[in-house]
Amino acid sequence: MQAEYSQPSLQTPSLRPYQNQLIKDLYVKLGQGYRRVAIVAGTGAGKTVIGGKICADTAARGLRLMFLVHLDVLVGQTYEKMQAFGLRCGFIKAGWKEDPDAPIQIASIQTMEKRSWWRDWKANVVFFDEGHTTVFSQIGQEIIYRTHPKAVQLAMTATPYRLGREQLGDHMETFVASPVPSTLQQMGYLAPMQYYGVSRDSQINLEGVRTVAGDFDERDLKNACDRPELVQRIVEEWQRLTPGKRTIAFCVDVEHARHVAEAFRQAEISAAVVDGSTPIKERQRLYKALGSGELTVLTSCNVISIGFDEPSVEVGLLLRPTQSRALHYQQVGRVLRVSPRTGKTCGIILDQANNLQRLGFPEDIQEYHLPTQKQPGLHEPQPTKQCPDCNRLMWGFVMTCPGCGYVWETQAQVIVDELAEVHSEEVLRQAELRQQAEFFRQQRQKAYREGAAPNWAKHVFQQEYGCPPDSQWCIGSIFGINPTPQDMIAYRNYLTAIARRQGKPITWVIEEFQQEFGDQSEPELLWRNE
Secondary structure: OHHHOOOOOOOOOOOOHHHHHHHHHHHHHHHOOOOEEEEEOOOOOOHHHHHHHHHHHHHHOOOOEEEEEOOHHHHHHHHHHHHHOOOOEEEEOOOOOOOOOOOEEEEEHHHHOOOOHHHHOOOOEEEEOOHHHHOOOHHHHHHHHHHOOOOEEEEEEOOOOOOOOOOHHHOOOEEEEOOOHHHHHHOOOEOOEEEEEOOHHHOOOOOOOOEEOOEEOHHHHHHHHOOHHHHHHHHHHHHHHOOOOOEEEEOOOHHHHHHHHHHHHHOOOOEEEEOOOOOHHHHHHHHHHHHHOOOOEEEEOOOOOOOOOOOOOOEEEEOOOOOOHHHHHHHHHOOOEOOHHHOOOOEEEEEOOOHHHHHOOHHHOOOOOOOOOOOOOOOOOOOEEEOOOOOOEEEOOOOEOOOOOOEOOOOOOOOOOOOEEEOOHHHHHHHHHHHHHHHHHHHHHHHHHHOOOOHHHHHHHHHHHOOOOOHHHHOOOOOOOOOOHHHHHHHHHHHHHHHHHHOOOHHHHHHHHHHHHOOOOOHHHHOOOO
């Protein structure tokens, strides 16, 4: 119900540089004449803010927008997003107030099936949230091809790929995308990850589990996954590897989720269950308890894969095998967010379902594509193997372990007793880049404190690593990603003093100012008096 949602802060969200760029890219596509555009923004890239800004821009131009969601809980989250941008909304959702005159309509596809007035509501833009689902619903197809074929149609998704033959590119003409997860990790917007896979003797046995509609049959998975020895095993591994860390668990069904929660409680670890029947108020209470640390483990079934946003969660338990890369990345993505408030240093995945070896790592995504039936764009991950000496998991073609130097004579399967950390080659590369980025940021901070020119930090980095630093590392390196106007004025004064001392032009001041605060920094701050 509408009254169940507290009023959010009305401070308009600020966009990160890459979010502004994505929106610019979208408007370029629309200016080129495209009418159906997919927007790909991975988990943690800020789909909420991106979507809100697009809606605000649409309303500011006097246009009307219909915003489609496929889960009831997303109606409230979307409304909070719109309120943050100061937008007036109507609803096509049971229990929420209708207002056909509002420029933005937040619509549940379930309610739309029972009402008809929206078919004559002249939307200039239709926004499909979780587009890999809403576009393919009966209502979504009706909107695209029958009721609103002339409207601009935008489909936002974290994962453009879906099970089955039909793909998002069969309905969208083109796409724009945020940076891939590994790039967002380099920029400091996503947390670094640690992955642990399970040995064969502790994996879920999928023999006899059928495939239905492209994924494992849930009834068969129930028998394979909800077993006392497997439930107890994951609790033991959690205690060994990640004790005390805020955790979410992805289970097969409600009963499985309850059994996992009960096993944690028996180990004197606070745990609770959330499922599709959990009232929205109770969900919010549980999410808040998890974020505050009052609750340590929250188990779920098909609830917190989408729409859950608690950055402080550090651990994800993959207990439900899947063949869906979209579902897999959504689950892993729940722990990718950064949380400076709680001192979170990384996200950790404990994978009992063997999904990592089946579907790969988010960091391995090199670029996004818009898949079609003819070109689905999915590539199976290369086979992995485990080092018998250090338990590191790596690609199958590697013959010498990069961790300990062990050399394989054969390709025999290795079995170990405990969960062992999984490393993709990309994860190793990102760890080195994070170290370099942190070194460079420290030098930038030191230069500012001591009144030295910013180029001093680049010189030190070049001497240390033999190459120039990535320019993206400059953004937020001294004042963080949420600088105050006072920070900007102080940095302007610092740059101006150096420019006068070294005879540099005002263009140098502007360029250095934007390197720290981004291209979207307010230029008037350069001229404002203190």
